[in-house]
Amino acid sequence: MIGLKEEVKALQDIEDKIKTDSNVEILTQASLVSAAGVTGDFTAKLSKGEEVIEKKVGAIVVATDFTTGVLNENYGLSLTDNVLTQSQMDELLASESDKKKFANKTIAFLVSLGQEGNSLVLERVLRNVLALQEIDGCEAYIYAGDLKVASNGLERMYKESREKGAVYFKLTEKPEIVDNGKTISFFDSVARRDVEISPDFIVIEEEMCANHLNEELAEILRINVGPSGFLQSDNVHFFPVRSNREGIFVAGSTREISGLPSAWTDVENIAIEVKDLLGDGKKIVAKNKAVVDEDKCVICLTCYRCCPHGAIYWGDKKAIISPVACQGCGICASECPMDAIQVGGFNDEEITEEVKSGLVSGNGSPRLLAFCCQNSAFEAGEMADMFKMPLPEGLRMIKVPCAGKIDLDYILNAFVSGADGIMVMACHPGNCKSENGNTFAQWRVNDAYRMMEEVGLEKDRLCFVGTASNMGSGFSSIVVDMEKRINELGLSPLK
Structure with a gap:
């Protein structure tokens, strides 16, 4: 790893300690075949050759590395001895004998033009540039789109490389490359002239992708696959190293493209999480969650x-x-x-009774029910009430642990009991603490629409909306609009 000697040495020191620790068992060349059980009591089966090994574990950590893909076609180039990938350049610079070939040569780097800029890709480029600048007579030219320097020490490395003579061309589009890299040219809008260079070598950035093993591991472990194949979805409720399953954690490039320092932070966080989860083998939990x-x-x-x-x-x-x-x-x-x-505190009998007792309205105003997720809509409703925002007189909020708990029977029975209008208020897409509780709620509302049509009840008496806990004013607008709609429709014909 170019420029990461201290980090690599620290990693090797830990590896040496682990190898001699009697509490650590290392299984190399082993693959996860199956995983059963729950937090604190997982049974994992691993295959090693023809042998299947079964292990009982309290927690599982997934730590796959990212993979790289070549982007030469994005630049219209073919890989040759002089047109190199980033990985090939890394290998050459790691060899004392091979890197001598770059003495008195001109190296051109193409970065952030064949894909969206990435700080880890840029870090690899900068480490290569700094390594090349230690070679006699070597010149580096970097053709770049957006340079993402939002990573520890990256801007310092960028400035250092410039001070040592590296030339950066900030481009809005790919330069013109002739004869597979013999010349690279572009129009400089500042100098108002064409700039042409004939490099001896061209280094092409690489695409960083999720490991192909992620999907297989996700299926075995029953954890969600997020954007671009990483094992963590974009959900504000998930701490960086958590998956959708308690006791299964994801680290480093398993969950996003990350470098060694970021991966170390994940490891430290997971160590704290596992210690807190397993501790001395005892954990206090609610008795009647479900x-x-x-x-x-x-x-x-x-x-x-x-x-x-x-x-x-x-x-x-x-x-x-x-x-x-x-x-x-x-x-x-x-x-x-x-x-x-x-579910404790939210059983069917309790919610049904709360619905019936809530359908009381004075002055002939519409009787409105809002089934509210406790993580979003209920807090937004309380905010609206606290700040004296407009709320219908006949509104009653019914708190549920998640919108996914809102049963179709709750909706239908509420109409039968005299509700004039009902709102199912869930988290926004991608923001549900239970990942897909809002999706289940939406399905049930759609089922209710179908049944309402069959009995001649207007669909406008029911609505599904996404909210967030800080949307007090939004909550107020939604329920006030619902009241206006019901006033136009008239009171429920089921009364």
């Missing part, structure tokens, strides 16, 4: 399939919900066709 009624459960696997946290498994011919892994979202409870699962 409870299965054994007499009603028919082992249909619905809850197992829909749980976004992988908290449900099977034993003694019944579904078992891990109190450690369960996040209490209630999606399983609302999806269960037998109503065999109840």
Whole structure:
């Protein structure tokens, strides 16, 4: 690794300590075949040659490296002895004998023109440039789009390379490259003339991609795949190293393109997370996050399939919900066709009673119900009330742990009980703490629309909206608009 001698040495020192630590078992050339269980009690099976090894573990950390892809075609170039990839240049500069070939040569780097700028790509380029500047007579020219220097020490390296003679051309489009790199030219809008250089070598930036193993590991571990194949979705509720499953963590380039310093930070954070999670083997959790009624459960696997946290498994011919892994979202409870699962503090009987008691309005104003996710809409509603924003007199907020807990029966029974209008208020897409609770809520609202049409009830009496916890004014606007709509429609014909 060019320019990372101290970091590599620190890594090697830790590796040496691990090899001699009796508490650490290292399995090389082993692949994960399956993983079962929940937080604190995972069973992992690994294949090593023809042997299958089974291990009981309390937590799992996924740490795959990124892969690189060549971008020569993006520049219309073919790879030759003089047209190199970034990885090839890294290898040549790491060899004392090979790097001598760059003495008294001109090297051109193409970066951030064949893809969106990336700080780690730029870091590799800058380390190469600084290494080349130590070779007698070597000149470096960098043809660049946007230079992303938002990384520790990157701007310093950029300035250092310029002070030592590196020439940077800031371009808005790719330069003209003739005869597979014999000449590179572009029009300089500042100097108002063409600039042409004939480099001895061209180095092409590389694309950094998620490891191809990520999807396979995600399927085995039942964790979500995020943008571009990384194992963490863009969700504000996920701490950097957490996955959607308690006890399964992702580090470094498993979750995003990252360099060694960033990966070290992830490792330190995971060490803290694992210690906090497992500790001395005991953990205090809520007793009744989600409870299965054994007499009603028919082992249909619905809850197992829909749980976004992988908290449900099977034993003694019944579904078992891990109190450690369960996040209490209630999606399983609302999806269960037998109503065999109840969530503590939000069971069906309690919510039904709250709906009935909430349908009281004075002065003949519409009776409105807002089923509110406690992580977003409910907090927005409380903000609107606290700051005395306009709210309908007949509004009643029903708090649920997640919009995914809003059962279709809640909506239909509320209309039967006299609701004039109902709002299902969930998190915005990509912002749900349970990842897809808002999606389940949207599906149920769509089902309710179909049933409302069948009985002749206007669809405008029901709406699905996304909110955030800081949207007090937005919450006020939504419920006031709903009241106006109901006033135009008139009170519910089901009263």
